[in-house]
Amino acid sequence: MALGAEASGRLAALLRDNAEQVTKRWTEIVAASLRGRLSQAELRRQLEELHRALVATGEQGTIDLDTEHATELRAVLAELSRGWARQGFSATETAIAVFALKDALLELIEARGGEGALRDYVAFAGLIDQMGLFTFESFVRTRESLIADQAEQLLELSTPVVKLWEGVVAVPLVGTLDSARAQVVMERLLQTLVDTGSPYAIIDITGVPAVDTQVAQHILKTVVAARLMGADCIISGIRPQIAQTIVALGIEFGDIATKASLADALRHVLRLSGVETARRQSRRDA
Amino acid sequence: MTAGVDLGHPQAQAIQSDEDVVRVRQLVRTVAVAAKLSLVDQTKLVTAASELARNTLVYGGGGTVEVTTVDNGRRRGVRILFADSGPGIVDLDLALTDGYTTGGGLGLGLSGARRLVDEFEIDTGAGKGTRVTVTKWAR
Amino acid sequence: MERVPILKIGDILLVSIQVDMSDQTALQLQEDLAERIVATGSHGVIIDITALDIVDSFVGRMLSTIASISKVLDAETVVVGMRPAVAITLVELGLSLNGIRTALNVERGMELIAAARSDEFEEDDQLDDAADAETTASP
Numbered sequence: 001m002a003l004g005a006e007a008s009g010r011l012a013a014l015l016r017d018n019a020e021q022v023t024k025r026w027t028e029i030v031a032a033s034l035r036g037r038l039s040q041a042e043l044r045r046q047l048e049e050l051h052r053a054l055v056a057t058g059e060q061g062t063i064d065l066d067t068e069h070a071t072e073l074r075a076v077l078a079e080l081s082r083g084w085a086r087q088g089f090s091a092t093e094t095a096i097a098v099f100a101l102k103d104a105l106l107e108l109i110e111a112r113g114g115e116g117a118l119r120d121y122v123a124f125a126g127l128i129d130q131m132g133l134f135t136f137e138s139f140v141r142t143r144e145s146l147i148a149d150q151a152e153q154l155l156e157l158s159t160p161v162v163k164l165w166e167g168v169v170a171v172p173l174v175g176t177l178d179s180a181r182a183q184v185v186m187e188r189l190l191q192t193l194v195d196t197g198s199p200y201a202i203i204d205i206t207g208v209p210a211v212d213t214q215v216a217q218h219i220l221k222t223v224v225a226a227r228l229m230g231a232d233c234i235i236s237g238i239r240p241q242i243a244q245t246i247v248a249l250g251i252e253f254g255d256i257a258t259k260a261s262l263a264d265a266l267r268h269v270l271r272l273s274g275v276e277t278a279r280r281q282s283r284r285d286a
Numbered sequence: 287m288t289a290g291v292d293l294g295h296p297q298a299q300a301i302q303s304d305e306d307v308v309r310v311r312q313l314v315r316t317v318a319v320a321a322k323l324s325l326v327d328q329t330k331l332v333t334a335a336s337e338l339a340r341n342t343l344v345y346g347g348g349g350t351v352e353v354t355t356v357d358n359g360r361r362r363g364v365r366i367l368f369a370d371s372g373p374g375i376v377d378l379d380l381a382l383t384d385g386y387t388t389g390g391g392l393g394l395g396l397s398g399a400r401r402l403v404d405e406f407e408i409d410t411g412a413g414k415g416t417r418v419t420v421t422k423w424a425r
Numbered sequence: 426m427e428r429v430p431i432l433k434i435g436d437i438l439l440v441s442i443q444v445d446m447s448d449q450t451a452l453q454l455q456e457d458l459a460e461r462i463v464a465t466g467s468h469g470v471i472i473d474i475t476a477l478d479i480v481d482s483f484v485g486r487m488l489s490t491i492a493s494i495s496k497v498l499d500a501e502t503v504v505v506g507m508r509p510a511v512a513i514t515l516v517e518l519g520l521s522l523n524g525i526r527t528a529l530n531v532e533r534g535m536e537l538i539a540a541a542r543s544d545e546f547e548e549d550d551q552l553d554d555a556a557d558a559e560t561t562a563s564p
Binding site: 311312325337398402 | 447448449479480481508509511513514
Binding site for chain 1: 503504505507508509510512513515516517521522526527528529530532533534
């Protein structure tokens with residue numbers, strides 16, 4: 001909802017002429033709802049900035065949040081809600097910070113009285129509603145991106161690929177594996193093989209409580225993909241229940257090496273590389 | 287803004303020669319990058335496109351391809367349409383079977399391409415040409 | 426048409442594919458390589474596909490064919506440098522590249538060829554009928 005050019009001018013003038021009074025009252029109302037979680041001075045600074053942007057936009061004519069010349073105003077609103085979202089304020093509190101301007105304005109208009117006061121107030125209130133909704137949306141967007149970031153961080157946290165020995169890397173998988181996570185882990189494992197030039201990888205699933213067909217398929221595909229790249233995978237730490245699931249689901253593990261524990265798997269890998277060279281050594285000596 | 291690739295504006299490429307198959311791969315790659323598909327998804331889509339473009343050339347006697355960025359409100363994706371006016375496929379079930387080929391290939395083109403994409407539609411019949419539409423969504 | 430260069434390093438032929446090959450280029454490489462193996466008497470071929478961002482069924486088949494041809498010509502073929510995304514895609518496509526040896530990089534590929542050759546010679550030493558002994562040592 002846009003505010004007409006004339007009304008915008010009146011709003012800008014009203015806000016400008018009573019700047020001190022409006023921001024003071026506005027700050028008081030918002031501060032009351034926040035119960036001291038943001039210092040008065042900081043709150044006042046933020047509201048003054050919003051006040052300035054509103055005046056500046058109003059002086060240029062029609063205030064409409066959707067247009068080009070309200071860019072500055074939108075930026076200030078977005079910045080405010082971003083900051084509040086990150087500091088843990090609720091959506092309601094953030095919206096109230098904008099809506100409180102209505103109360104401050106109402107007092108001002110009442111005091112001034114005169115013709116068209118009511119009409120002006122309704123028009124201003126419409127604009128402020130629009131600003132409040134915009135703030136609310138920015139708030140939600142910020143929260144969503146925060147959640148997405150955290151989900152990604154969690155994914156990274158939960159999938160370390162560690163170097164066990166020269167040429168041997170391992171992924172100790174812990175917790176429930178869903179399809180998305182299995183995919184991320186497997187891609188990372190394959191990339192680590194390339195980055196470190198390791199021809200052996202151990203996938204340890206001791207910490208995985210259950211495996212479904214899809215996850216088992218992901219692990220199998222990873223082993224085959226690693227082979228295509230010239231590396232060997234060993235799976236260790238298969239729990240009895242998981243072994244039963246694998247057999248019951250009819251999943252073929254084929255010639256993939258499986259070992260009871262990570263230690264067994266490492267020994268197996270070291271023998272694969274170590275014994276072979278020892279054998280060759282002795283033959284050459286002979 | 288996505289540079290160079292408009293949402294909803296298809297980019298076309300003729301498939302008349304070997305080199306055109308290479309061009310199709312490059313075009314699909316460019317669009318897939320712009321649509322922000324992950325590296326693995328890009329690779330899957332380009333590989334599928336390569337198989338299907340070769341089918342269009344070898345079995346359809348040449349044709350066209352159209353690559354479009356699509357958006358279903360939640361995710362972005364890339365849609366590719368391969369069209370030829372060749373002899374068409376008589377037994378579709380058989381053609382979609384792994385290892386079946388009439389052209390001396392590995393028989394993985396159609397069936398393999400289907401596994402590499404999220405959506406796969408085929409419209410064909412004896413004498414009416416073949417239209418294959420595939421879509422891959424960003425994760 | 427572009428041609429993929431074949432380098433000779435000691436006893437080994439090194440092919441580093443740097444371009445997005447058309448099918449013709451791939452077939453040409455297959456022919457060139459067979460000729461060079463015979464002309465140089467090389468016993469090892471390394472095909473470096475680090476730069477390839479996709480391998481479709483056609484290139485996959487070319488790699489298999491090269492491996493088979495060189496085996497007949499008494500040369501060991503190792504494909505090196507396959508990217509993770511390419512490997513994942515090949516698995517999904519259903520291409521297993523049977524009979525092809527692979528290594529993570531050129532260096533490991535060379536080690537693999539050297540190991541295979543030395544095993545063969547040892548078997549030659551040990552067994553009198555080892556003239557056509559097959560090496561079955563796997564990586």
